[in-house]
Amino acid sequence: MQPKTPILLCILAAILLLNPTQGAILRVSDTGDGSDGLSWQTAFRKPSDAMASASNGDEIWIKEGTYNDRSVVTSSISLYGGFEGVENETDFGSRDPGSRPTIIDGSGLGDSVMVFTDISEATVDGLTITGGEALFGGGIRMSGTHLVVYDCVFEKNKAQTLGGALYVSSNSFLDISGTVIKDNSATSDANNCGGGGIAIGSNSHAAIAKLRFRGNYALCRGGALYVASFVNSSAEVSDCLFAYNWSDGPGHAIHGEVIVYSSLFHENGNPTDPKTETLSGAGESLISDSTIRYSYGGGIKNFKGGIERCHIIENRGIGISSAFTLIAHSEIIGNHIGVQMATSVLTDSMIANNDGEGISGGGEISRCTISGNGNGGIVVNEPSIIETCLVSGNSAFNGGGVSLDPDGTLLKYCTIADNTAEESGGGLFVRPHSTGVEEIPPVVNSCVIASNRGNPSNSANIGHSTFGPGPGSEPSGPPNVSYSFVGGGFEGDGNVNGTSPFVNAAKGDFQLLIDSPCIDSASTNGPGADLDGRIRPIDITGIGREGLGAFDMGAFEFDYSRADLNEDGKVDELDLMIFQQDWYRQIEIQ
Secondary structure, eight states: OOOSHHHHHHHHHHHHHHSOOOOOEEEEOTTSOSSOSSSSTTOBSSHHHHHHHOOTTOEEEEESEEEEOOEEEOSOOEEEEEEOSOOOTTOGGGOOTTTSOEEEEOTTSOSOSEEEESOSOEEEESOEEEOOEEEEOSSEEEESOEEEEESOEEESOEEEEEOSSEEEESSOEEEEESOEEESOEEOOOSTTOBOSSEEEOTTOEEEEESOEEESOEESSSOSSEEEOTTSSOEEEEESOEEESOEESSSOSSEEESEEEESOEEESOBOTTOOOSEEEEEOTTOEEESOEEESOBSEEEEOOTTEEESOEEESOSSEEEEEESOEEESOEEESSSEEEEEEEEEEESOEEEOOSSOSEEEEEEEESOEEESOTTOSEEEOSOOEEESOEEESOEESSOSSEEEOSBOOEEESOEEESOEESSSOSSEEEOOEETTSOOBOOEEESOEEESOBOSSGGGSSEEEOSSOSSTTEEOOOOOEEESOEETTOOOSTTOBOOSOOEEEGGGTEEEEOTTOTTTTOSOSOOOSBOTTOOBSOOOOTTSSSOSTTOOOSSSOOOOOOTTOTTOSSSOSHHHHHHHHHTTTOOOOOO
């Protein structure tokens, strides 16, 4: 018979590999005798005593209560709070940090509440950390460490320079979720300070999910979160709330290179000094699917990675201010100024009801609705392309809808209607140009510019400066307009005129009437879809140009339907009423 010992040893080795030895469970209780921490009766009296005795892989279970303590962690351990102080090894799931808070209070101890240095992995779960005060990281300071933080509260911690609640530095990674960061501060005015809540330092990164940042303050930058620039640091933020945070420098909520997803920014900033923005990016910062609202200052600045599917609503400063940025599928509504852009792309967005300009600067603007803005819909000061936009209901002194420098800007397939200027160019105005700078007239192609108001009336739709407003400026000429409808008429190839081409301009319906001269009369090379997403062109047989080049003027392509009984450009309940009235009516056939 062959010996069985080698087979048994192999089986035992496999079992050990599948079930590695678990570290010890050390307990902390204010009623323990402090001897060895292996039971609640012999529990250590302070978390720092347990940490000093712990080895890699150990767990430290901390009974509810408040411990005036600070610790230096030197092992890969896991800290858990929320225990009643009676649980055995199988009762881990019965702990409840919410109803049994475990508070580590560093008040009066003059340093970070916890310090993690060169730890391969550690966990902090279910603790409240408060009262820390340090040069860096009042609550937690970590370097060379991978730290997981879950279901914790960081409250009323202070740092003189970086990271009121947490400071992450020197090749560290912070994975933090389900946590509250509130009323922490970073108060120094040193050159590299910030992060009232969290600061990410050199060569370090953070994954931040489902956090609530509330009431944090930084004197320098990043009231809630600061990611240091130019030191290979980054943070990814998702499903977070930032409320009532503020900074005296850039970024009431966030400053630095970040990626932000699905987060809400509510009423950040200082009501007495609303001078900065809520999010101040750096590098290739990106934000998507988020809302920035009611800020005492601006919304978003310098997010070059992109701004997508965001709602920037009723902020007291500029909604978005950025250069070399893609802004897409967003709403910028009710801010002081909507968008300030330079060499950027703005597409598929709504810019409405801002106190000042809807859009200022320049770049590429397409498939946008710009309406109800108080100092002009679009104010362009660099060569730009504006395509398939509706510009309506805006007002300004000159150029209620669109105001341009004579720099060759191109407008095509836009509808500019129902805008108002106190003086010239209710729809479109060409500003004076600087003396000695070549004048390049703007180009207007395949647009509808009608039903605007200005003074004098012959400049209601298109106007241009007739005098230089001061030394160094000269009057400009009119734009070059072709294949367009301009109310009152305008000279140019393919232009048409007539009564209002719209279904109901007074009610904001700028679809084309069935008998509009704009149908199938634009240039033969147009965009593939209109502002409502209809495929272009739609050739209406017997009207205007026939075939593949039968584009309509303006932002909307006319789509004739036999069910449009009242010929108002859409099929709705009014057509149904006509159909009902004529149901079973006898028709005499001649």
